[in-house]
Amino acid sequence: MDKPKIVVLGAGLGGTIAAYEINAAVKGRAEVMMVSESETYSFVPSNPWVAVRWREPEAIQVHLPPIFAKKKIGFTALGAKRLHASEKRLELNDGSSVNYDYLVIVTGPDLAFDEIEGLGPHGGHTVSICQTAHASAAAEAFERFVENPGPIVVGAVQGASCYGPAYEFALILDTELRRRKIRDKVPMTFVTAEPYIGHLGLDGVGDTKGLLESEMRERHIKWITNAKVAKVEAGMMHVEEVGEDGAVKKTHDLPFGFSMMLPAFRGVPAVRGIEGLTNPRGFILVDKHQRNPAFPEIFALGVCVAIPPTGPTPVPVGVPKTGFMIESMVTAIAANLDMVLDGKEPTAEATWNAVCLADFGDGGVAFVAQPQIPPRNVNWSASGKWVHLAKIGFEKYFLRKVRKGESEPFYEKLALHVMGIRKLRM
Numbered sequence: 489m490d491k492p493k494i495v496v497l498g499a500g501l502g503g504t505i506a507a508y509e510i511n512a513a514v515k516g517r518a519e520v521m522m523v524s525e526s527e528t529y530s531f532v533p534s535n536p537w538v539a540v541r542w543r544e545p546e547a548i549q550v551h552l553p554p555i556f557a558k559k560k561i562g563f564t565a566l567g568a569k570r571l572h573a574s575e576k577r578l579e580l581n582d583g584s585s586v587n588y589d590y591l592v593i594v595t596g597p598d599l600a601f602d603e604i605e606g607l608g609p610h611g612g613h614t615v616s617i618c619q620t621a622h623a624s625a626a627a628e629a630f631e632r633f634v635e636n637p638g639p640i641v642v643g644a645v646q647g648a649s650c651y652g653p654a655y656e657f658a659l660i661l662d663t664e665l666r667r668r669k670i671r672d673k674v675p676m677t678f679v680t681a682e683p684y685i686g687h688l689g690l691d692g693v694g695d696t697k698g699l700l701e702s703e704m705r706e707r708h709i710k711w712i713t714n715a716k717v718a719k720v721e722a723g724m725m726h727v728e729e730v731g732e733d734g735a736v737k738k739t740h741d742l743p744f745g746f747s748m749m750l751p752a753f754r755g756v757p758a759v760r761g762i763e764g765l766t767n768p769r770g771f772i773l774v775d776k777h778q779r780n781p782a783f784p785e786i787f788a789l790g791v792c793v794a795i796p797p798t799g800p801t802p803v804p805v806g807v808p809k810t811g812f813m814i815e816s817m818v819t820a821i822a823a824n825l826d827m828v829l830d831g832k833e834p835t836a837e838a839t840w841n842a843v844c845l846a847d848f849g850d851g852g853v854a855f856v857a858q859p860q861i862p863p864r865n866v867n868w869s870a871s872g873k874w875v876h877l878a879k880i881g882f883e884k885y886f887l888r889k890v891r892k893g894e895s896e897p898f899y900e901k902l903a904l905h906v907m908g909i910r911k912l913r914m
């Protein structure tokens with residue numbers, strides 16, 4: 489009899505380690521296959537460094553096919569055109585199909601630049617760090633900018649859910665401009681949908697408000713919160729600042745010579761709009777075992793999963809899905825598939841805590857939120873040069889694991905050992 493087939497869709501930060509961990513957990517009882525849209529893995533958290541040439545793209549990328557072959561995990565880089573969930577079938581971009589018994593969706597975000605006129609790297613006027621190729625293009629734009637410096641606008645637009653990288657990039661740019669001794673020629677403004685600096689889509693963690701405001705004040709970065717980007721023109725961003733009642737209280741026309749704005753995310757086209765599978769933004773609906781209620785053979789993890797916002801805000805703000813949470817979703821799904829293959833009901837749950845490192849190049853801010861949504865049992869933040877070093881450790885550790893075809897959670901170790909909070913059992 490054929491073994492059941494488990495297909496993992498998406499070879500990004502979560503999908504790659506999910507394939508490794510599931511393959512190890514099912515111990516030959518199922519065939520595991522990866523459907524990727526590229527042979528190259530990119531370590532997304534290092535993209536801000538690529539955009540200022542602190543990293544070359546190749547240094548954060550891994551060629552996946554030989555590793556998957558060694559681990560005896562099937563691999564295609566053809567990419568999925570469309571999921572046919574009721575037929576348990578993935579239609580690939582060349583018209584062929586892959587059937588599955590179990591599917592793990594890890595497709596990350598579709599970047600909704602098109603929702604704001606003039607936003608983004610494809611025909612718009614702002615650069616992006618969301619993908620490594622975008623970050624490489626941003627590095628070229630940055631080199632042109634430093635020859636003729638002017639104002640910089642960095643931030644995250646209405647509906648964005650990923651704020652850490654926006655802060656990181658603003659502060660990394662500040663560090664790089666100071667190193668180049670041209671910071672005095674560059675007025676900087678941080679524009680964000682968050683109701684206050686350091687909200688991060690999580691209603692703050694520990695004193696992220698105080699820590700990040702203080703960093704920005706010390707580095708002469710002005711900010712606009714409760715901001716909606718109305719439109720972007722070449723060298724000019726039009727921003728509406730919204731009051732508590734949701735009405736526009738002030739408009740800002742912000743000139744810029746260089747700008748990076750994180751877009752809102754939505755589900756990727758291959759899975760969007762499937763009744764029972766996705767919410768209206770195309771994010772995958774899952775229960776506490778990471779399983780879709782309408783299609784119980786489908787599991788999902790990472791940025792593609794639907795999570796409600798922490799609470800109402802004047803401008804829509806989403807909840808981030810970060811490394812620690814992703815690792816814990818991977819572990820839960822591997823355990824659940826192990827149980828399902830034994831004919832049992834899945835019982836494993838992800839912890840959904842947040843442990844984050846925001847690197848500023850010469851320092852940084854770290855936080856631990858347990859659980860992610862307040863009120864919390866652990867609500868801790870701290871800053872210092874050690875955060876920059878820990879982030880380098882995160883990159884090295886993660887890339888080593890991807891190259892070796894192994895999955896071992898990084899963040900739990902970090903939380904327990906590096907931060908010296910061994911008492912926390914998350």
Ligand SMILES: Cc1cc2nc3c(=O)[nH]c(=O)nc-3n(C[C@H](O)[C@H](O)[C@H](O)COP(=O)(O)OP(=O)(O)OC[C@H]3O[C@@H](n4cnc5c(N)ncnc54)[C@H](O)[C@@H]3O)c2cc1C
Pocket residue numbers: 497498499500501502503523524525526532533534535536567568569594595596597617618650652653756758789790791792809810811812814843844845
């Ligand atoms: C710039 C940036 C920096 C970040 N920094 C950090 C950080 O420092 N720490 C942290 O904890 N979190 C960070 N995050 C948040 C989060 O950890 C990352 O977004 C992470 O990459 C999410 O993992 P994922 O697997 O869900 O999605 P991704 O890593 O984006 O992977 C999704 C994969 O699915 C593939 N895919 C999509 N559609 C298809 C299809 N139709 N067929 C086949 N494949 C498909 C994509 O090609 C991609 O490889 C950062 C996010 C960004 C954007």
